[in-house]
Amino acid sequence: MRKNKAMIFWFCMPALLSLVLMFVYPVCRTVLMSFFRVESVTATMADWSFYGLGNYTKIFGSTSFMTSMKNMLLIWIVGGVFTLALAMLMAVTVTSGIRGKKFFRAAIYMPNIISAVALATMWIQYIFNYDYGMLNTIVQFFGGDKIKWLGTDLKFWAMTGSFIFGSVGYYMLIYISGIEGIPQDLYEAATIDGAGKVHQFTHITLPLLKGVMKTSVTFWSINTTTFFLWTKMFSPIDTESSTIVPVIYLYDMVFGGKGITTRDAGAGAAVGVVLTLIIIAVYLITEQLFKGNDLEY
Amino acid sequence: MKMKKTLSLLLASALSLSLLAGCGGGNGGxxxxxxxxxxxxxxxxxxxxxxxxxxxxxxxxxxxxxxxxxxxxxxxxxxxxxxxxxxxxxxxxxxxxxxxxxxxxxxxxxxxxxxxxxxxxxxxxxxxxxxxxxxxxxxxxxxxxxxxxxxxxxxxxxxxxxxxxxxxxVGGVFYDKDAFSKAGITAEPKTWAEFLTVCQQLKDAGIAPIAQDSAYCNFAFYHQLVRYLGEDKVTELDMNGGWSGTKAEQAAQDIIDLIGKGYFVDGAPDEFPASENKIGFGQAAMIVCANYVTAEVNMQTGTEVNWGLFTYPAVDGGVDNASAYGxxxxxxxxxxxxxxxxxxxxxxxxxxxxxxxxxxxxxxxxxxxxxxxxxxxxNGTVETLLAADKPMSWCAGINANADLKDTIKSMCVELFEGKYATGADFCKALDALY
CATH class of the missing domain: 3.40.190.10 (Periplasmic binding protein-like II)
Structure with missing residues (x-):
């Protein structure tokens, strides 16, 4: 038994070492850095000067950061509702026994295997383009005037819509795996009892998918807080307030931007800590909301 | 058992070494x-x-x-x-x-x-x-x-x-020489008044005078601001506010007038690179940008535009009428x-x-x-650079305020979208940020 314990210890060592070096250390350093005035992210601790809550005061007093938080919240709520609802709808449809299930599943998931850069370029250049984009072609076909989908008023929603398109397939697969895990006997029994498809969905599928939905919400929260590439694609060269999100604000703070050489790694670290706390809070709230509702089958 | 212990140690060491090897040498390029x-x-x-x-x-x-x-x-x-x-x-x-x-x-x-x-x-x-x-x-x-x-x-x-x-x-106004010839323009404009005349001539010839992508709206407007105020003053206003009552109002008004006269190509400010490409397609004649726009447009549109460059026009009463982006x-x-x-x-x-x-x-x-x-x-870029005394920066003045630069960038796009009735309104909106 003693020998087995030693063996377990030695086998765990590489993983533990990796975890400490690559995860625990950077996290601790980032948290610590957020309380110091630090210019360069790689500056030695000797170059740090204690700043208390100064970095936090700075970011929460910043118009750009607050705009970025507002944008992130909108993506989380609006994007989340649409993405998760559409994913659920498609998962239920695909698993309902329709013909061509494999084709639809692959087609809906396809945006996930295409590079996000290519996907964003497609939306910007072929769907939203003012002169020959698909949307304005449709608008003109019905006699309307061309719309500036990427103007300051609509750019945020154009970006969010594109992001939703690229995300639905992923959550659909999660839901499909959840639905396929529900025993068919339950549906058969419900059918014999006279329950329609809607009733089966609301009284069997939804309650039994609560665990999967909890996971989806957590994943969506992580996706939203790490939202980066779509903003870069929709506002190239310089960041714009209509598309800024906290990670972009952090990135600009830590690395500067075009023609900007001032950096503030301390403020960047504070943004990182705030985002982590948000994810933890969302996770805990979700846990509470779904607490005690786990059903076994 | 001893054999088993040695084997487990060897395995653990091999795992550790392979992990460390994976971490090392990460040059990434x-x-x-x-x-x-x-x-x-x-x-x-x-x-x-x-x-x-x-x-x-x-x-x-x-x-x-x-x-x-x-x-x-x-x-x-x-x-x-x-x-x-x-x-x-x-x-x-x-x-x-x-x-x-x-x-x-x-x-x-x-x-x-x-x-x-x-x-x-x-x-x-x-x-x-x-x-x-x-x-x-x-x-x-x-x-x-x-x-x-x-x-x-x-x-x-x-x-x-x-x-x-x-x-x-080098930055400035890049233009299609063939479009200028078609409109009967023989000399590059040096002042804002001459620039407006050139715009009208191009418009009369059926060519949209100016292309503008939203990505470069702040860069284009920055030229006008620097002409009237100089980079130092722009930086000062950017940091502390107080735009209203300064020549920034006139700078913004000039842009609004360009919109009012219909001098921007249809769709401007468009999403990069849609508007600049219109020069390659022969739909627009000029763009305020840096020299890489010429290669971008030629490559993206598959054409060989007959490019020319002139320094951004001087304005009446301007304090920096000569500098160019470098x-x-x-x-x-x-x-x-x-x-x-x-x-x-x-x-x-x-x-x-x-x-x-x-x-x-x-x-x-x-x-x-x-x-x-x-x-x-x-053509002309070497001469422009050799003649320049001090280069204008890439929007350093309106990017100086890290907390507001994204908002100001968006407001510059709105300015080119025609969202402000007057230059005074634009400056008032800027001051409201402070």
Whole structure:
């Protein structure tokens, strides 16, 4: 038994070492850095000067950061509702026994295997383009005037819509795996009892998918807080307030931007800590909301 | 049992070693230059016995380009020629545009790098451990062929010359000469009044005068602000507010008037690069941008626009009616390089004569060596840079306030979208941010 314990210890060592070096250390350093005035992210601790809550005061007093938080919240709520609802709808449809299930599943998931850069370029250049984009072609076909989908008023929603398109397939697969895990006997029994498809969905599928939905919400929260590439694609060269999100604000703070050489790694670290706390809070709230509702089958 | 214990220890060690091996050597870029280890910067190899100046010297260069790009190809070619001539081998690691994200850390830790390539402003203001090149530059009479305005700017930032220009950039109004000819325009406008006349002539000839992408709205408006106020005043207003009642109102009003007169091409401000491409499609004639717009438009539209360039027009009562945007991708030597002279010689080899001309021709760039010839699409750029005294920065004045720069950028786009009735309204909205 003693020998087995030693063996377990030695086998765990590489993983533990990796975890400490690559995860625990950077996290601790980032948290610590957020309380110091630090210019360069790689500056030695000797170059740090204690700043208390100064970095936090700075970011929460910043118009750009607050705009970025507002944008992130909108993506989380609006994007989340649409993405998760559409994913659920498609998962239920695909698993309902329709013909061509494999084709639809692959087609809906396809945006996930295409590079996000290519996907964003497609939306910007072929769907939203003012002169020959698909949307304005449709608008003109019905006699309307061309719309500036990427103007300051609509750019945020154009970006969010594109992001939703690229995300639905992923959550659909999660839901499909959840639905396929529900025993068919339950549906058969419900059918014999006279329950329609809607009733089966609301009284069997939804309650039994609560665990999967909890996971989806957590994943969506992580996706939203790490939202980066779509903003870069929709506002190239310089960041714009209509598309800024906290990670972009952090990135600009830590690395500067075009023609900007001032950096503030301390403020960047504070943004990182705030985002982590948000994810933890969302996770805990979700846990509470779904607490005690786990059903076994 | 002993055997089992030994085996488990061996397995654990192997796992640890493979993990560490995976973590190590993370240079992240593509390395060329033979089978030399990427970390081997200035290692002194065995002399080949050919008696060349730098026999056995190995240099490491971190490039901002990606392997396969025209610029990267020229650098590789130059490195091969330099090795043949001097015996020094140059290992080039193509890190791509994001080289700036890793350079600071690498230079702070004195990673074995001899030459870096990046934006000259970042080299001047951000990176540690960069060598003072003043004496070396003097020894080769660098001033005689380089651009004084860019060198002076570096000296103003750092106190000495710490980089050598590789790919200079210049901004202004780039235009289609054929469109000007079609509209009967024979002279480039020098003042705002002349510019408006040119716009009207183009419009009368059925050509939209100005293309404008939203990505460059702040850059275009910055020109107008700098003409009226100068960069220092713009920076001051950007930091503290107080735009209302200044000439910024007139600057904004000028843009609003351009919109009112219908001088922007349909769809402007459009999403980059849709509007600039309209010059390639013959739908628009002018754009305020930097020189790379010419190569972008030619490549994206598959045309060869007959490009011209004129300095942004002077305005009535302006305090800075002459400056033009100037910038550069430059090369620098690390202060801890063991072969600094060889590194400097390679830089000069690359940025002068044959290889500089090749860089200008294949990558459609302004030559770093002013004795070379700019490609046809960049006619006039060498002269503009040589004539400039001090370059205008890339929106530094309206990017100075880190908390507001994103909002101000969006407001600049709104200005070009026609969301403000008057210049005073625009300035009032700006002041409301403070």
């Amino acid at each position: 593509q390395s060329t230059g033979g089978s030399q280890p990427s970390g081997g910067s200035t290692s002194q190899g065995a002399p080949s016995g050919s008696g060349k100046q730098y026999d056995g010297v190995t240099l490491t260069m971190w490039s901002m380009w990606s392997s396969g790009e025209p610029q990267a190809n020229v650098i590789e070619e130059a490195a091969a020629a330099f090795e043949a001539q001097t015996g020094a081998k140059v290992n080039i690691e193509f890190k791509g545009r994001d080289v700036n994200k890793v350079l600071t850390a690498s230079l702070e830790s004195k990673e074995k790098i001899d030459i870096i390539e990046d934006d000259y402003q970042r080299i001047a203001n951000t990176y540690p451990n960069i060598l003072d090149l003043t004496d070396m530059a003097k020894a080769v009479n660098y001033d005689s062929w380089s651009y004084a305005c860019l060198n002076n700017q570096v000296i103003e930032w750092v106190g000495h010359l710490n980089s050598i220009v590789e790919q200079p950039q 910038g550069a991708n430059s090369l620098a030597v690390t202060s801890y390089s063991e072969n600094a002279q060889a590194a400097f010689d390679f830089i000069i080899f690359l940025t002068t004569g044959e290889f500089d001309q090749k860089m200008a021709d294949t990558a459609a760039q302004i030559p770093a060596d002013s004795r070379n010839k700019a490609p046809a699409a960049l």
